[in-house]
Amino acid sequence: MATGRNHRPATRSRGIPEATVARLPLYLRALTALSERSVPTVSSEELATAAGVNSAKLRKDFSYLGSYGTRGVGYDVEYLVYQISRELGLTQDWPVVIVGIGNLGAALANYGGFASRGFRVAALIDADPAMTGRQVAGMGVSHVDDLEQIIQANGVSIGVITTPGGAAQQVCDRLVAAGITSILNFAPTVLSVPEGVDVRKVDLSIELQILAFHEQRKAADELAAGRNGTPRVPAAVERRAGRAEDGPEGDIPAVMPA
Numbered sequence: 001m002a003t004g005r006n007h008r009p010a011t012r013s014r015g016i017p018e019a020t021v022a023r024l025p026l027y028l029r030a031l032t033a034l035s036e037r038s039v040p041t042v043s044s045e046e047l048a049t050a051a052g053v054n055s056a057k058l059r060k061d062f063s064y065l066g067s068y069g070t071r072g073v074g075y076d077v078e079y080l081v082y083q084i085s086r087e088l089g090l091t092q093d094w095p096v097v098i099v100g101i102g103n104l105g106a107a108l109a110n111y112g113g114f115a116s117r118g119f120r121v122a123a124l125i126d127a128d129p130a131m132t133g134r135q136v137a138g139m140g141v142s143h144v145d146d147l148e149q150i151i152q153a154n155g156v157s158i159g160v161i162t163t164p165g166g167a168a169q170q171v172c173d174r175l176v177a178a179g180i181t182s183i184l185n186f187a188p189t190v191l192s193v194p195e196g197v198d199v200r201k202v203d204l205s206i207e208l209q210i211l212a213f214h215e216q217r218k219a220a221d222e223l224a225a226g227r228n229g230t231p232r233v234p235a236a237v238e239r240r241a242g243r244a245e246d247g248p249e250g251d252i253p254a255v256m257p258a
Ligand SMILES: NC(=O)c1ccc[n+]([C@@H]2O[C@H](COP(=O)([O-])OP(=O)(O)OC[C@H]3O[C@@H](n4cnc5c(N)ncnc54)[C@H](O)[C@@H]3O)[C@@H](O)[C@H]2O)c1
Pocket: 099, 100, 101, 102, 103, 104, 105, 125, 126, 127, 128, 131, 144, 162, 163, 164, 165, 167, 170, 171, 185, 186, 187, 188, 202, 203, 204, 205
C-alpha cells in the first residue's frame, strides 16, 4: 500500500531486486498466517495465491534467498518465515519514533501490530506543549524540543511522520540531522532527503483512487459485455459529477499532491 521514493539503486548490494524486497513482506504475512495454523509446508502455488502474487515470480523471488523448496513437498513454512525475517532485518528490534501525535499518530501508536513484527515504538513526539506528558498507548508524549536527544538515547533509525504537511519537511530535516536514515511519511508532502536516507510514503487516498479506477473499468467492461440493458454510470462518477455542479471545492483532485 505504500508508494515511495527510494534513494537506493534498483538492486540491493546483495543482489536482491527492490521489487523482490517489496514482495517479501507479502510472503511473510501469508507465511505467518500459515505458521499460526501450524501448517508445516506450503506449495509455491498455494503461497502465491495467499500472497496475491504470481507463482513463477514467487519462485524467482525465493531463488534470490537461496530457497528452492522440495519437489512434491513445497517450502518449509517455519524456515521461510525465518529466512524472510532475517532478510528484512526483522530478527532484530527496531526502535521507532512517531512525530505528530494527533488522530493518525495516536492510532499508529495504539496499533499492536508493530511490536509483534519487531518495531518497538520508543517515543511519541509532538510540538504542542499541551500534549507533553499526556499518555497515549501507555506512553508519555515527549516535546519536539527533545527530539534529537530521544533519538540518540534510544538508537532510533526509523522515524514516522504524522504531522500536518506544512511541518513535515522541517521534522524530516531534524530527524535526519539526528541520525535517522529511514522515514515513513504519512504527511501529504514530498520530502527531500540526502543520499542514503530511505523514504516510504503512505497515502491512503492514492490507494482509493486506484480502486476507483478499477471500479470504473469494471463498470465499463460490464457495459461493453452488454449484460446491462441500460448504461450504468458508476455511483462514484455520478457523485463526482453532482459535486462538480455544486462547485470545484467539493471535487476530489485527480492527482493528490504527494
Ligand atoms: N497518508 C495517509 O493516508 C493519511 C491519512 C490520514 C492523515 N494523513 C496525514 O497525516 C497527518 C496527520 O493527520 P491527523 O489527522 O493525525 O492530524 P492532527 O492535526 O490530528 O495531528 C497532527 C499533530 O501533529 C502535531 N504537530 C504539528 N506540527 C508539528 C511539529 N513541527 N513537530 C511535531 N508535531 C507537530 C500537532 O500538534 C498534532 O498533534 C496529516 O498530514 C494528514 O494529512 C495521511
